Amino acid sequence: MSGSDPKGRVSPAKGLDVPALRRDLLDWFDRSGRDLPWRRRRTPYRTWISEIMLQQTTVAAVQPYFQAFLERFPDPAALAAASEDEVLALWSGLGYYRRARLLHQAAGVVVRERGGALPDSAEEWASLPGIGDYAAGAIASMALGERVPAVDANARRVLLRWVCAGPLEADGISPRELRALAEELVDEGRPGDWNEAIMDLGATVCAARIPRCRECPVLGHCRAGLGGRAEQVPAAMPRPGTVRIMLAALVIRAGDAVLLVPSGAPRVGLAPRGAEVFRSDFSSLNRGCWGPPTTDWFREDETVAWDPAQVWGPYLASLGLPSLTAGSFLAAGTVTHTITRHRLGIRVFALDLPTGGGGDPEFIKKDLTGAIFPVYPEGRGQRAIGQGDPVTPPLSRMATKILACGIKAGG
């Protein structure tokens, strides 16, 4: 099954006409490659930021974040000098917040241990936090011209389709063999363009579902495509099923301020009767981001009643707030949100505290070691909730949804 090069060594190229394949794909890339912000001006730093943001994230979602991030942090020194909170605030809504924390850590390493100079080889890049084999290869090839592959899910799918007629064959190819194939194929003169071309092909033509083989510039080189079995390669990996979860969140407002607590803070609020705790440790979820206080996550059936006074009463009493009746709470509605495989139903309650008395924001801040931030009602000045305000802690999208629900219901 393996081809051989002119010196007779076994080659992993599996009979591909490598020169013709390179020419056909790069010609297509020159004609049809995507025009993306990080390609307009190629620098190692810009490539680094874009590659981290693009992990498991669509191009459309990344674009506005990329622009704002580079404006605020134009170089590694600026990024390293910022607080983690500020980095996370610019990441808010993008998801996978660990990426932002590792990026910030890596900038610190670059400044402290390398005098601010970014690595100049894939091997050195791979030693930085948050940089794996893929990102190291992508940055080194695209921004430094090093002849290394960048094997992400796109490249893996494209290469397997080229050399395998069906899913069983693809299943027989080890990660080592795939890596060897990828290394052999990288164009000597244009390694970065080659890697980008494979990813563009995978994103726009050689898609995971419903590949558009009739539009493919390299169909003639593709065993799976020529056999009409591209969609079956590689075989889908089994995934854990989704889990339905319920929780409640409390939006405590005092004037134009809202109470926020760190995402890893202990949950507050009692379990509704009949609900089974699914998860109570959130130390690794949305780490570094803030949001309104919430309960644990519960499994429940439809009959469970969430009485806000019962759920939140003891918590509020522990803060020394005056006793509150059920009428003090506003049932703001239910928000749905998905976090990886968890489908959340969030019952949002709002509670207005009188300002100027025992329940003013400073009082809350002191007793909860939480933070407060101003609320901007929807439509006023076109500002999202808390976004862009220097006192605003980083928020996850989940927190933003909860706040929007509570604020909207409150008028």
Added chain:
DNA sequence: AACTCGTGGCG
């Protein structure tokens, strides 16, 4: 080595 970590879009 399986599991975790966010979010939005699409068929």
Added chain:
DNA sequence: TCGCCAAGAGT
């Protein structure tokens, strides 16, 4: 509505 997918890395 729902499952699948997207420029992965760390543990």
